[in-house]
Amino acid sequence: MKLCSTIFYSLIFLCSLLSYILFKKEKRRHKSRARLPPGSMGWPCIGETLQMYTQDPNVFFASKQKRYGDIFKTHVLGYPCVMLASPEAARFVLVSHAHLFKPTYPKSKEKLIGPSALFFHTGNYHACMRKLVQTSFSPEVTRKLIPDIERLAVSCLESWANGQVINTFLAMKKFAFEVGVLSIFGQLNKKYTDELKENYSILEKGYNCFPLKLPGTAYHKSLMARKRLNQILGEIVRERMENKLSANNLLGHLLNFRDEKGNILSEEQIADNIIGVLFAAQDTTASVLTWILKYLNGNPKLLDAVKGEQKAILESECGENRSLTWAMTRKMPLTYRVILESLRKASVISFTFREAAEDVEYEGYLIPKGWKVMPLFRNIHHNPEFFAEPGNFDPFRFENPPKPYTYMPFGSGQHACPGNELAKLEMLILLHHMLTKYRWELVGSANLIQYSPFPIPENGLRARFKKEI
Ligand code: HEM
Numbered sequence: 001m002k003l004c005s006t007i008f009y010s011l012i013f014l015c016s017l018l019s020y021i022l023f024k025k026e027k028r029r030h031k032s033r034a035r036l037p038p039g040s041m042g043w044p045c046i047g048e049t050l051q052m053y054t055q056d057p058n059v060f061f062a063s064k065q066k067r068y069g070d071i072f073k074t075h076v077l078g079y080p081c082v083m084l085a086s087p088e089a090a091r092f093v094l095v096s097h098a099h100l101f102k103p104t105y106p107k108s109k110e111k112l113i114g115p116s117a118l119f120f121h122t123g124n125y126h127a128c129m130r131k132l133v134q135t136s137f138s139p140e141v142t143r144k145l146i147p148d149i150e151r152l153a154v155s156c157l158e159s160w161a162n163g164q165v166i167n168t169f170l171a172m173k174k175f176a177f178e179v180g181v182l183s184i185f186g187q188l189n190k191k192y193t194d195e196l197k198e199n200y201s202i203l204e205k206g207y208n209c210f211p212l213k214l215p216g217t218a219y220h221k222s223l224m225a226r227k228r229l230n231q232i233l234g235e236i237v238r239e240r241m242e243n244k245l246s247a248n249n250l251l252g253h254l255l256n257f258r259d260e261k262g263n264i265l266s267e268e269q270i271a272d273n274i275i276g277v278l279f280a281a282q283d284t285t286a287s288v289l290t291w292i293l294k295y296l297n298g299n300p301k302l303l304d305a306v307k308g309e310q311k312a313i314l315e316s317e318c319g320e321n322r323s324l325t326w327a328m329t330r331k332m333p334l335t336y337r338v339i340l341e342s343l344r345k346a347s348v349i350s351f352t353f354r355e356a357a358e359d360v361e362y363e364g365y366l367i368p369k370g371w372k373v374m375p376l377f378r379n380i381h382h383n384p385e386f387f388a389e390p391g392n393f394d395p396f397r398f399e400n401p402p403k404p405y406t407y408m409p410f411g412s413g414q415h416a417c418p419g420n421e422l423a424k425l426e427m428l429i430l431l432h433h434m435l436t437k438y439r440w441e442l443v444g445s446a447n448l449i450q451y452s453p454f455p456i457p458e459n460g461l462r463a464r465f466k467k468e469i
Pocket residue numbers: 118119120130133137183276277280281282284285288348349352353408409410411412414415416417418419420422423
C-alpha cells in the first residue's frame with residue numbers, strides 16, 4: 001500500500017513538473033494577444049476526467065457552463081479542450097470555420113472501426129465517400145425500402161410480444177442492425193447476416209474497453225472479430241462482383257465508385273466504410289427509440305393522442321394488406337414531433353470532438369493548435385433561452401421550427417449525419433406498428449440513466465409487450 005502511494009505521489013509530482021514546463025513553453029509560443037478561455041484544468045495529467053465520469057456528465061457540463069459561461073476550458077481524457085455551449089460557437093466550429101478543425105478519435109477506436117471510414121477524414125476523400133453515403137441513404141432510395149423495413153419491424157415486434165420481459169434497448173439494437181444491413185446490402189442471405197451480427201457484437205464489446213492488445217482482453221477479441229468481418233465482407237463483395245449486380249445500395253455504390261483517374265476503392269476502404277456506417281447507425285437509433293418508449297410511457301395523454309394518429313392512418317387505408325407507403329409516413333405530424341422532441345430531450349450524442357488544426361481565435365479567446373474542441377449539443381438543447389422549460393417533454397414546441405443552430409441532434413456542416421432521414425423513417429415505421437397493435441408496460445424502475453456510452457434508461461428499459469389485436 002505504502003509503496004503504491006509513494007509511486008502515485010511521485011507520479012503526480014512528475015506530471016505537475018512536466019505540465020509546468022510544457023505550459024511555460026506553450027505560453028511563449030502564442031504571441032497573439034488572445035487569452036485562453038476561463039475554466040479549470042483540474043489535476044495534472046488526468047485533468048477533470050474523473051469529475052466528468054463520476055458526476056452525471058450532464059451535471060458536469062451544466063455546472064461548468066453556469067460558472068464560466070458558454071466557452072470554457074478543461075482537461076479530459078488526456079487532452080486540454082475548449083468546450084462550446086452556444087449556437088454561434090457550434091456554427092463557427094462545425095460550419096463557417098470547419099476548415100480550421102479536424103475530426104479526431106483515439107487511434108485504438110479508429111483501428112476497430114477501420115481507418116478508412118469516412119468520419120475520420122477531411123478533404124477530397126471525405127467529400128467523395130460522403131457523397132456516396134448520402135446518395136445511398138437519400139429519401140429517393142430509402143423510400144423503396146419501406147416494405148422491407150416494415151417486414152423487419154413486424155417480425156421484431158412479434159418476437160418481443162411473447163410474454164417475457166425484454167431489455168428494450170437490446171431489442172431496438174436488433175431492429176436497427178437489421179435495418180442497417182438492409183440499407184447497406186439490400187437483400188443479404190441469412191448466413192452472412194448471422195455471421196456479421198455475431199462478429200459485430202464481439203467487435204462492439206471492445207469499443208469502450210481499455211485498448212490492451214493482449215490475448216484474452218475484450219479489445220483483443222474485438223480486433224480479431226474485426227478481421228473476421230473483413231473476411232465476410234470480402235466474400236460478399238466477391239459474390240456481388242461475379243454476379244455483376246449493380247444495386248442501388250451502399251455496397252453497390254462503393255463497388256461502382258471511380259475517382260477522377262478511374263481508380264476503384266480498395267477492399268479495405270469498402271469494408272471500413274461499411275463497418276463505419278453500421279457503427280454510426282445502430283446504437284444511436286436504438287437509444288432514441290428506447291427513450292421514445294420511456295417518454296410516451298410517462299405521458300399517458302400524449303400516448304393516447306399518438307396512438308390516435310397512428311390508428312387513423314391504419315384505418316384510412318382500405319384493403320387487407322395495409323402496408324405503409326411513403327405518403328403515409330409523411331402524414332404523422334404528432335409522431336414526428338415526438339421523435340424530434342425525444343432527440344432533443346435525450347440528446348444521445350451529447351457533444352462531438354474536433355481538434356484545432358492551427359491556433360484559432362474566437363470571440364477574443366485563443367484555441368491553441370492541437371487542443372480538442374467540443375460543441376456541447378446537449379447544453380444547447382437544454383438551454384431555456386431556446387427551449388422553454390427544457391426538462392419538460394413537449395412535442396408541441398416543434399410546431400414552430402427551432403432557431404438556427406439551436407437544434408443539432410444530427411450535428412451540422414460537413415460531417416452532419418447522412419443517415420438522419422433513414423433513422424427517422426425507420427423510427428416512424430416501427431412506431432406505427434407498435435402503437436397500433438401492441439401495448440407495453442415497464443418492469444422495475446427506470447429513473448436512472450445509464451451510459452452505454454450513449455445515455456439510455458436504467459437496465460435498457462425493461463418492458464413487457466403484448467399484442468392487442
Ligand atoms: C437517431 C439516430 C442517429 C443520430 C442521433 C445520429 C447522429 C449523428 C451525429 C450527431 C453525427 C455527426 C457527428 C460529428 O459531427 O462529429 C453523425 C454522423 C454520421 N452518421 Fe449518424 N446518427 C443517427 C443515425 C444514423 C444512421 C441510421 C446512419 C446510417 C445509415 C448514420 C450514419 C452516420 C455517418 C456515416 C456519419 C459520419 C458522417 C461524416 O463524418 O461525414 N447515422 N450522426
